[in-house]
Amino acid sequence: MSRVLPDYTGHLIHAIQHIMLKNNLKLAIRHLQNSKTSTLINVFGLALGLAAAFFIWQYIRMENSYDQFHDKADRIYRMTLKFYGQGRLEGHDAMNVAPLGPALAEDFPEVESYVRFTPEYGRTVFKYGDQQYEEEKMYYADSTLFEVFDFPLIEGDRKTCLTRPFTTLLTESVAERYFGPRASWTESPVGKVIRVNNRGDLEVTGILEDVPENSHLKFNMLVSFNTFLVTNGDPTQQWGWNDFFTFVLLRENVDPAAFAAKLPDFNKKRFVEKTEGFYSEAVMQPLLDIHLNSKLGYEAEPNGDGNTVYFLFLIGIVVVIVAWVNYINLATARAEERAREVGVRKVIGANQGTLVAQFLTEAFLVNLVAILLAVCLVQLGQPAMDTLVGKTMPSIFAGPTVWWLLPTLLLAGTVLSGLYPAFFLATFSPAKTLKGEKQRRGKGVLRKGLVTFQYAVSVALIIGTVVIFLQLRYMKNQDLGFALDQQLIINAPTSLDSDSVYRAHYQSFKMALNNIPEIEQIGASSAIPGKKYLDIDAHGGIRMMSADKEKNVTFKGFVMDEGFLEVFGMELLAGRNFSDEMSTDKDAIILTESALPMLELEDPESAIGKTVNYQGSPRSIVGVVADYHHRSLQHAYEPMILRNSGSNYLYFSLGLAADNATEVSTLIGKVEQTWSRFFPNNPFNYFFLDDHFNEQYIADQRLGNIIAIFSSLAILIACLGLFGLASYMVTVRTKEIGIRKVLGASTAGLVGLLSRDFLLLVGIAILIASPLAWWLMDTWLENFAYRIHIQWWVFALTGLVALSIAFFTVSLQSVKAALANPIDSLKSE
Amino acid sequence: MIKTKGLVKVYRTDEVETTALNEVDVEIKQGEFVSIMGPSGCGKSTLLNILGLIDNPSGGEYHFLDHEVSNYSERQRSNLRKNNIGFIFQSFNLIDELTVFENVELPLIYTKVGSKERKERVDEVLEKMNMMHRRNHFPQQLSGGQQQRVAVARAIVNNPKLILADEPTGNLDSSNGDDVMKTLVHLNQEGATILMVTHSQYCAEFGNRIIRMLDGQVVTENVVQQYL
Ligand SMILES: Nc1ncnc2c1ncn2[C@@H]1O[C@H](COP(=O)(O)OP(=O)(O)OP(=O)(O)O)[C@@H](O)[C@H]1O
Ligand SMILES: [Mg+2]
Numbered sequence A: 001m002s003r004v005l006p007d008y009t010g011h012l013i014h015a016i017q018h019i020m021l022k023n024n025l026k027l028a029i030r031h032l033q034n035s036k037t038s039t040l041i042n043v044f045g046l047a048l049g050l051a052a053a054f055f056i057w058q059y060i061r062m063e064n065s066y067d068q069f070h071d072k073a074d075r076i077y078r079m080t081l082k083f084y085g086q087g088r089l090e091g092h093d094a095m096n097v098a099p100l101g102p103a104l105a106e107d108f109p110e111v112e113s114y115v116r117f118t119p120e121y122g123r124t125v126f127k128y129g130d131q132q133y134e135e136e137k138m139y140y141a142d143s144t145l146f147e148v149f150d151f152p153l154i155e156g157d158r159k160t161c162l163t164r165p166f167t168t169l170l171t172e173s174v175a176e177r178y179f180g181p182r183a184s185w186t187e188s189p190v191g192k193v194i195r196v197n198n199r200g201d202l203e204v205t206g207i208l209e210d211v212p213e214n215s216h217l218k219f220n221m222l223v224s225f226n227t228f229l230v231t232n233g234d235p236t237q238q239w240g241w242n243d244f245f246t247f248v249l250l251r252e253n254v255d256p257a258a259f260a261a262k263l264p265d266f267n268k269k270r271f272v273e274k275t276e277g278f279y280s281e282a283v284m285q286p287l288l289d290i291h292l293n294s295k296l297g298y299e300a301e302p303n304g305d306g307n308t309v310y311f312l313f314l315i316g317i318v319v320v321i322v323a324w325v326n327y328i329n330l331a332t333a334r335a336e337e338r339a340r341e342v343g344v345r346k347v348i349g350a351n352q353g354t355l356v357a358q359f360l361t362e363a364f365l366v367n368l369v370a371i372l373l374a375v376c377l378v379q380l381g382q383p384a385m386d387t388l389v390g391k392t393m394p395s396i397f398a399g400p401t402v403w404w405l406l407p408t409l410l411l412a413g414t415v416l417s418g419l420y421p422a423f424f425l426a427t428f429s430p431a432k433t434l435k436g437e438k439q440r441r442g443k444g445v446l447r448k449g450l451v452t453f454q455y456a457v458s459v460a461l462i463i464g465t466v467v468i469f470l471q472l473r474y475m476k477n478q479d480l481g482f483a484l485d486q487q488l489i490i491n492a493p494t495s496l497d498s499d500s501v502y503r504a505h506y507q508s509f510k511m512a513l514n515n516i517p518e519i520e521q522i523g524a525s526s527a528i529p530g531k532k533y534l535d536i537d538a539h540g541g542i543r544m545m546s547a548d549k550e551k552n553v554t555f556k557g558f559v560m561d562e563g564f565l566e567v568f569g570m571e572l573l574a575g576r577n578f579s580d581e582m583s584t585d586k587d588a589i590i591l592t593e594s595a596l597p598m599l600e601l602e603d604p605e606s607a608i609g610k611t612v613n614y615q616g617s618p619r620s621i622v623g624v625v626a627d628y629h630h631r632s633l634q635h636a637y638e639p640m641i642l643r644n645s646g647s648n649y650l651y652f653s654l655g656l657a658a659d660n661a662t663e664v665s666t667l668i669g670k671v672e673q674t675w676s677r678f679f680p681n682n683p684f685n686y687f688f689l690d691d692h693f694n695e696q697y698i699a700d701q702r703l704g705n706i707i708a709i710f711s712s713l714a715i716l717i718a719c720l721g722l723f724g725l726a727s728y729m730v731t732v733r734t735k736e737i738g739i740r741k742v743l744g745a746s747t748a749g750l751v752g753l754l755s756r757d758f759l760l761l762v763g764i765a766i767l768i769a770s771p772l773a774w775w776l777m778d779t780w781l782e783n784f785a786y787r788i789h790i791q792w793w794v795f796a797l798t799g800l801v802a803l804s805i806a807f808f809t810v811s812l813q814s815v816k817a818a819l820a821n822p823i824d825s826l827k828s829e
Numbered sequence B: 001m002i003k004t005k006g007l008v009k010v011y012r013t014d015e016v017e018t019t020a021l022n023e024v025d026v027e028i029k030q031g032e033f034v035s036i037m038g039p040s041g042c043g044k045s046t047l048l049n050i051l052g053l054i055d056n057p058s059g060g061e062y063h064f065l066d067h068e069v070s071n072y073s074e075r076q077r078s079n080l081r082k083n084n085i086g087f088i089f090q091s092f093n094l095i096d097e098l099t100v101f102e103n104v105e106l107p108l109i110y111t112k113v114g115s116k117e118r119k120e121r122v123d124e125v126l127e128k129m130n131m132m133h134r135r136n137h138f139p140q141q142l143s144g145g146q147q148q149r150v151a152v153a154r155a156i157v158n159n160p161k162l163i164l165a166d167e168p169t170g171n172l173d174s175s176n177g178d179d180v181m182k183t184l185v186h187l188n189q190e191g192a193t194i195l196m197v198t199h200s201q202y203c204a205e206f207g208n209r210i211i212r213m214l215d216g217q218v219v220t221e222n223v224v225q226q227y228l
Helices: A004-019 A022-034 A038-064 A098-109 A173-179 A225-232 A255-268 A286-292 A305-336 A339-350 A352-389 A401-426 A428-435 A443-478 A501-516 A562-567 A581-585 A666-677 A689-732 A732-740 A748-779 A790-820 A820-826 B043-052 B074-084 B100-110 B115-128 B145-155 B173-190
Strands: A076-085 A088-095 A111-119 A126-130 A129-133 A138-141 A152-155 A167-169 A193-196 A200-208 A220-225 A245-251 A281-288 A487-491 A519-525 A535-545 A553-559 A574-577 A588-592 A611-614 A617-625 A641-643 A651-656 A686-688 B002-012 B019-023 B033-037 B059-064 B085-089 B162-166 B195-197 B207-213 B215-221
Touching: A022 A038, A022 A352, A038 A305, A038 A352, A038 A689, A076 A098, A076 A286, A076 A553, A098 A111, A098 A245, A098 A255, A111 A225, A126 A173, A126 A443, A129 A173, A167 A173, A173 A200, A193 A617, A220 A225, A255 A281, A281 A286, A286 A305, A305 A352, A305 A401, A305 A443, A305 A689, A352 A401, A352 A689, A443 A689, A443 A732, A443 A790, A487 A666, A487 A689, A501 A519, A501 A651, A501 A666, A519 A562, A562 A651, A581 A588, A581 A617, A641 B074, A686 A689, A689 A748, A689 A790, A732 A748, A732 A790, A732 A820, A732 B100, A748 A790, B002 B043, B019 B043, B019 B215, B033 B043, B033 B173, B043 B059, B043 B162, B043 B195, B074 B085, B085 B145, B085 B195, B100 B115, B100 B145, B115 B145, B145 B173, B162 B173, B173 B195
Parallel strands: A138 A220, A167 A200, A553 A641, A588 A617, B033 B195, B033 B207, B085 B162, B162 B195
Antiparallel strands: A076 A088, A076 A245, A076 A281, A111 A138, A111 A245, A126 A129, A126 A193, A152 A200, A167 A220, A193 A200, A487 A651, A487 A686, A519 A651, A535 A553, A535 A611, A574 A617, A588 A641, A611 A617, B002 B019, B002 B059, B207 B215
16 A cells, blocks of 8 residues: 555656646647547537536625625624414514614623614605606615615715604615716715605715615615604504514624523513413524525515525536546547557656656646636626626626636646546556557446436436426416406505595596506506515404404405406405495405415305404405415415505506507507696506516526526536547447448447447436436425426436437437448458 | 459549559359459459448449449448358457357348347357357457457358458468368358458469459469369
8 A cells, every 4th residue: 555655646746747848738739639529529518617617606606795795794683573373483574673673782782783674665756856756675774774784885974874864875876867977966966855755855865885786685775764753653662563674783702692592581571472372582693694595574685595506506516527527538538549559658668657747738738728718608608697697796707716716727627637547548558558458348437427427417407497497387377366467557656645535536547547448447456466575564463353362363465446356357255345335345354265264264155244353443354355376376375354445555457458459558658648647746657467477487487597508508518528438439449330330230220339338328317317306306396385296207308308419419420430431440450 | 153344443532543443354153262362552452342342343343143233332232241241351350349159140130130040050150160169258368360260250150152351361370371271161162152362372272263463453363273
């Protein structure tokens, strides 16, 4: 043992010395030129693999960089809220109650500061001069914002900009909408006053840079929390009103685990358990965990998925390995071809070190060119990749990473891909190679194993792609329980008016729209299927009038008028729709079917006419509708209570005639005209529901696209390798092919003979990959409440495709060989 | 059995055009044992390949067993070849990956002989070639003489009417060479027609006729004096 080691170290040192030699370089280049096909395959395959890995790396870096831009990111925690009903965990929300932050600061010296964010619900229309736009993502935030976070502030004072009521920070893009491009600002927007919803004013106290892409919380303006206290009522003593993202900053050197251990006592003290079994708990969640590992109720934005990122990371590594495997395979194959040459060299006096160096030099050159090519590919493909991912990813070549990344890859690639063939060849026995004897009969186990591995990876990826797209198709084709097509949705106007005035306004607008023949029904509501989930409200303290307090449950729900059910074509199982004619209907509710058991109601019919205690006020059940998918099919049906009271509508929904021949733009023009007659001070914003609903699947669609691309890449690289190996195999077996031909073998027979071995490997790869892919994808499908079950034909089809591709690839070589004139090969001896 | 008229073979490479056969007329009758001699590069192998239906001539006529085959397709030639012709090469051309038995079995597979019969016939010729004890060896485990005996076994396992041998003794020492020649003579006596290329006058004289070639043409044909 001890003798072997220094021996090989010696080779290595020798080898490295030789890499330096110009002579080696010249020889390497000549060799690479002599085997153009395999060199091209190597370089191209490696470049593709590396480029793919670079992209994945970029993506992963992007996903992992969320919220890192805050200096104190590792000391910031979000306080989330778990709530229990009848002793059972009923939900876990990202938002907490308003008094929590101050209470934590009061009870714990470990808390250096805290900040709360709460979103503005409903419409926000900004007006400055004659510029008027509907704005989104407005949050109220505590003045302590900059004690905790480091959102870059361009203008304004970090300490005071959010202290006074009726002050706001704007992000740069929003500011530019009203004050023109920043470069052309002659005076700062700070100090300017913006009119909001035609009823109040906000003074601009600062300008923020646009929130970075990699922030889990995205906003366009931040209004001082004191404004909220004035306009929305005081939540600071309410331990049940959970609309507030709450972040605490722990002091340096505070052990988060120790701090977390103190929370249960705090929770018991602060979240008073009014009814037995009904209580809440605040839970700590590291800021840096939010983007990839948090899927709670009421997240600020759809978060990323840690598993997906981890999975992509694996794919990235595997794709590079697959590419290196190609090099090893082809180089070893070529090594055998060169056995005789090596034999001669050895007899003449070359030692193993020289030969190893020779091979390493070749590997070095191939890797170098491949890396350079990969860098070019990444640069070229960047825009397409950004579109695919839906984010602008910072290039990995910008910044210092590149200085260690590329050399490391080059070194690793050279050693990994060059060492094995080098030693493999260098240890050939000259006596045997000169005699023309093959080295190690029947070997190539490694090579076969590697090909199998490559193909298994490709097959698994293809299966993954197929499953993702099948699931997407399934979700899109599923009956949603409401009509998705031909729905034109308008953002409802904001209004100062009292309920009755607003309703009257809306009624006359509705009448006017009724004159447009293409519009069949009109409804109004505070939420729309597929639209912002935050629009839905959740109310606790709901039970049957006759029931005890312990039976209290929490329901999701929203407000609608009588038109809503008609527009959306929702199915009434019992009772009736709301009616504008009946003034008592303002206290009426409609349940969805799955809400019945929660109220211990037997069936739809028996529910009608019963009265519900709705947070203290009586509401009578007038109807029960069939469950419908308010959210994507990833989520199960939610029990809901639909209400008729109030006028806080956010959407007007117009059901269009299915067969109308009117141009969309003409129709929208007509609607807009009517709109501006009735709501002149409100911007007209509309969308079509079907477009919108399917946007919920964008993340999965993207995942599908990404995996589709990488599986195509993997199979392309694997095919390149297969092609190279087949060409090698054909060269080695030329004589055999010639003999068989002379003896009467048919072309088809020869092609079969040459392809058989490869197809066998691919077959094994399919057998390995199928169960693995099944397991992975079945796990993925568990994310969906409504999911497909993977059918056997997915595997059969994928297998068939993989086999055909492999067969085609090998055929490119084998057919040529089978058609060649046997004389040439027989003479070559 | 074989009759050619004005047989021409021209090889075209990028720069040069080589006329390997220039108006060759030969006739070989059933049961003959004919040797072809001539200096290196005169076209012997080319002629043998064409007569063996491995290659097509560039011009002229070739009648093989009453077929005019000069314009036959690869498939047609292959059919005629596998049923009627056996080949023996200077470099044996055994398949390294197959055992002795499997090598000899190949022609029978391609003529779709059933496996039971294949086994019988292979064993029979291996016995005849005295190679039975080596039936499971690989070619590289055999000496040159043994390899050539396997090659002969493979050439005759299908009972071909015509056996073509291109310098069958070229890689062998004289005693092994003698063995091969004796086998060929024996096969000829059993009825096979044999056409053999050789550089050795000694070997050539085992046949009953010698065709001499020079620069792609047949110069003389003479009958060997059978002295026994
Ligand atoms: N595939 C080919 N392409 C081009 N020229 C060829 C080819 N095969 C043979 N030739 C040429 O045709 C001529 C005849 O070759 P052939 O092999 O028939 O000679 P030979 O008589 O068998 O020689 P040797 O005794 O050395 O085997 C030669 O000049 C050779 O260079
Ligand atoms: Mg010759």
